[in-house]
Every structure is written in structure tokens, then in C-alpha cells.
Amino acid sequence: MSSDAPSPSSSSRAPRVAIVGATGAVGEEFLRVLHQRAFPMTSLKLLASPRSAGKTLPFGDQTLTVEALDADAFHDVDLALFSAGGSISREYAPLAVAAGAVVVDNSSAFRMTDGVPLVVPEVNPDAISDAGIGLRDGLDAGIIANPNCSTIIMLLAVNPLHRFAGVERIVVSTYQAASGAGAAAMRELEQQTREALAAPGGTGQVVSQDIFGQQYAFNLFSHNSPLQSGGYNQEEMKMVHETHKIWGQDAERGSGAAPDRIRTGITATCIRVPVMRAHAESINLTFRDECSEIKASALLKDAPGITVQDDRGANAFPTPVQASHQDDVFVGRVRRDLSQPEGRGLDLFVCGDQVRKGAALNAVQIAELLLEKRTADR
Template sequence: MKELRVAIVGATGMVGQEFIKVLTQRDFPVKSLSLLASDRSAGKKLWFREQELEVQETSPDSFNDIDLALFSAGAEISRHFSPIAARKGVLVIDNSAAFRMESGVPLVVPEVNMEDARNNKGIIANPNCSTIQMVMALAPLHKVNPIKRVVVSTYQAVSGTGTAAIEALTGQSRTVLDGQAVTPHVYPHQIAFNLLPEIDTFLDTGYTKEEWKMMVETRKIMHLPNLLLSATCVRVPVFIGHSEAVNIEFERPMSADDARAILTKAPGVRVLDDPTVSLYPTPWMAAGTDETYVGRIREDTSHVGGITMWIVADNVRKGAALNAVQIAEEMLRRGWLGG
């Protein structure tokens, strides 16, 4: 397999550092690695495969002699630098929301719609973390029995906001346990020992932008423009790992046993489902792992043939860095990247 000249944009951030870890752990064929970030982070040193590399400030020249650029520096940086990189012949896999819903930009989860990645114009979008793990479970079921309607409630870790939110949860927890009042600064309310049904901004519809992302991204990934989907996204005081309660209505009745059997064979999915011994996925056990976990699979008592399930995954890995690297790996395997 050809070795690639790789750049990571946003290398000092949480997902950027996870990119470095995933590339190392999966023995990705890296010929050279450029670590890029803002001027504030330039000069910092990070390790990759026993080599200390210096972080450089991102500039248009950063993408000269680069084959693959993994972006996780926010939508504004992506909108500015991704087209520059693409024009230089670089394949950009972008973790921000900048291009996800743009026509002509593939929005890809490798286990679900890898074929879409072939028709790219230099930029491939990585979906929202909560969307990725949901479609990992929906897609195998949809292949067998078409899905008509989905209702999802998410329980999303603070790592989805970044390092500042992890520090806020840590600090606030100590403050509360010390019997003192909390002054929130990352979120509009205290997150320690609390739940916030507000992720991203509120839209005129009453839904948040995070909820809107789950709806429109799922339709695009699964090629189901008319899929009925409603989401409620909640921030919870968990460090890593998003959890989702998902209710699915199919065209034909499906039993819990059938759904369980299908998901057991699905790539990238691991079923943990034995209520007799309290076996089900939790964010604590999912953190640091690559699979999307499904449990609590049961028949919906409110709709004949419907299924309700519980889905958990590490939002920093499968929800971000790992998914992007998997896209590049599969493109290399298929001969779509690197000549």
C-alpha cells in the first residue's frame, strides 16, 4: 500500500491528537506527517511514532506536497483552507460541519455509504458524531426492512464540545462537592450533576442545530430524503462517549430477535444485550474503543413491529478521528487515493 504525505489541521485539539493516536494504532501508511494549527499553537511539540514533531501555523503553503489532509479545526478554518488544499490535489477529509450538506460533497460513514466517497471533488465530509453511531445501527436494519420513521434522544458527553468542557465538568464537580456555587462559562448552565437539552444553537423550529444535523445528515448518508426523523439532543455530565435511545418504525414488522441477529453480523457494530446479567453498553466501557455498541434491543410496545434500542460509541474516535481515518484507509484499499 502506498505511503501518504499526511497533514493534520487542528493537531493540538482533542480530535487532532486523536488523529495522531489512531494513525499510530492502525499503522496507517504515513510517509510524512505535518502537524498544523493556529499561530497560538505553532511551536508546540507532539509525538508521532517515537518522533517529536513541531506544530506549524496553517498557511496555504502548508498543503504543498501533501496527499491527505485531516481537518478538525472548526468550520471557519475548514471553509478557508480546505478548498485551497483541494486545488493543490490534496484529499481533504473534514470533521467540521462546513461542507456536510453541500451538494457534491460526500458525507461518509465507511460501513454505510463508502461508495459515495468515490465521487468527490477533493473534499469529503465526516458526519456529526451523534449521526455516525446512529446510522451504524440503522443502515444494516434498513437493508433488510426499510425504515419509515426514527425518533432519537441522545445523551452526549462534554468531549463533544472540546477540552474546555472537560475541564469545566471536572472543575464544577469539585466545586459542587465542596458545597460551593458554580459559575458556568462553557455552557449556559452548570453541567456538573446536571442535564442540558441544548446542544448548539436553537433554530426557529424549536429544534437545536445539533438535532437538525442528525435529521438532515442521516437522510443524506442513507439516501433517504423523505425519512421521518425527530431528535432531542441532551448534554450530560459524562467525559467521553455518546449514548442514544432510538425508536425505529419499519415498513414491515420486525422482531427484536431478528434485529439482534442482523446487528450481530453488521460491520463495526458489537451487540451487548443480555438484561439477565445487566449487559448493555455504557459510555464508560465504550471510551477508547472503536466499535459502535448496541443493546436494550426490544420490541416497541407503542407500535407493532417497531424496535427500540440503545446505542453507545466513543464520540472522539468513531464519532470523529477514527471514522475519518477509516475513510482514507478504504479509499487506499480501493485504489481511489494515492494513485
């Protein structure tokens, strides 16, 4: 399939899709997810910077050519999946909407904008129709925001417990992979690892420090996003504000996700670790109502998008390597927090592929919700 050669098997009603940032870590994952899920499309347009114009990328057994993004790119697009950073989204997403497209945006540009739904399909799917955004006549073109990857991974695990017992407080520490900072960061971790291993005298010192400005291989450091007043960095505050928005939207609908509109206290510490792909998170919860370890495990086993991996006998719990390239978020170490009254506190350890569920898959699931809604309304 390409923009000038639509697949003959595509339904004429299937959307014409564009990926903005197709050559990036998330963009290439978009291609894999769309193909694996056989997402219905009339055409698929790949957009990136002028540097990548003419480059080819595989889509199943086809080869698609990348085009340079420009202001006219969206005249033949119904659904635009953006993953090219905040400044590109701020400039081009409004143009895509003006041309009639629904935008699903992976950047942080519009996440906290009033009227822009911030959606995790397993948590607050109705936020999309509440915003009146859709892929058919009578519904609006508009922007739907994909939450931050660490927020998505945390909420997949915590939301089922919140629905049951009301989470009053979350203390979360993240262990974030290189891929969260894009394709160039992955290349730098690889390069630094080679340099550190080859360094004379085993000093382990590295030369290539273009992305993070410090040694990443065999090291870890506080998340590279800008620090804010008060000492939290942006990534940490995204987890706080985005969770409040997502749960707040749901509570306003009265769907019971946040009983009595609990405004959960959240504090986060975000750390980069030299893992290539998939984030991990240690999560401590305080509940309003009782939630035992056994009940929590049962709720998590029944929850969509979760695989419970919690084998104490074998000391086998989630790892980033196992979670890589998987749709599900893996949850383990489910245990009572001994410092809190019984039933009121739990600890969890969670791993999820943030390029996939934290970005491309979540966005494609949002697009699938748009298609389901269109079919249901016909």
C-alpha cells in the first residue's frame, strides 16, 4: 500500500491514514502495530522531516516511501497519527484538523489542553465520544492526546484497583528505557556500551554523549526532562497531572472509576536506566477501602491489557526484556505494604513496552475505538 497506490482490498470507507514521524522509534512501531492488527486503511502516508524524504520503510511485505511533512500533507487524510515531537504537533496538528482529519497525538503538546481528551482505552474510552470527536459525518475532526508512556503503564496496573477500592495515594519510581527518548538515544546507548567495554584499562569511560550529555552505559541518572521549581522534573509532573486529568474525566461521567471523586495524591521519581526498551515502575498504593493482596491479584488477572507474572517460588517477576514488543503490561511483586494497616496498602512492580503500549499501540487502540463508534452509529 502507498499513498498513490491504495490497496484494492481496502474498503472505500476505511480511513486514509498518515503517520507523522514515521521514521522514529514510535513511528516505526506504528507501522508494525497497524500491520499486525490489520487496521483497516484506504491509504497510508508516511511523513517525516525533509531529511527522510525518499527513504523507504517496510509495511508487512510492502515497501512504503517517506514524504517530507508540509502544510498540504493532510488534504487526503482522515486519521493522522502524530509522533514527531511537541513543536511539530503544535504546528501541524491544527492544520490536519482544519483539513478534516482526526489527530491522535503522542507528544505532550495538547495533553493538558481543555477539550482535548487524554485517553487510555482500558481506562477512559468514553472521553472520546464525550468530546464529540469522530470519524464520521456529524462528529468533529479534532485532537485526541495519548498520555505520557509512564502514565499509561502505571494506569493500566493501578486503574482496576482504583475502581475497586479508591486509590488515595500513589508513590511511584520509574526505571525508564533509552527508547523512551527516541531512536537516537537507543543508538547512543549501544555506542556507549561498545565504547565502555573497549576502553583501555577497563576505565569504562565513554565519548559519545550527544543525547544525554553524560554516561548512560553501566550507569543510571535522574530523568533528563527539565527540572521545575520545587525539584520535580517534567516527566514526574506529567504522571501527576495526566493521571488527575484521566481519572477526573472519568469521574465527571459518574462511571465509578474514581469513587467520590477521590483526588489521588501522587508523587513520582523518574530515573533513566541503561535498558534498551520497556519501562519498569515500582508503585506503592494507599487505598481508601480495603483491598487485600489476594483481591488485588484477582482484579489484575481479570483486567484487560495486563499479564500477572508473580511467581514468588521461582523469584520470577516482570522484566523489561520480557515486556519488550508485548502488548500487555506485566505486573508482579503484588504484596501487602507492611508499613500500612492491613488492606490499605500494596506494592507492585510493573514493566511495559513504552514504545508500544506507551505510544503506538495505545494510539492505534484509540483509532480502533473511533472505527467501532463509527460502525455502531451507522
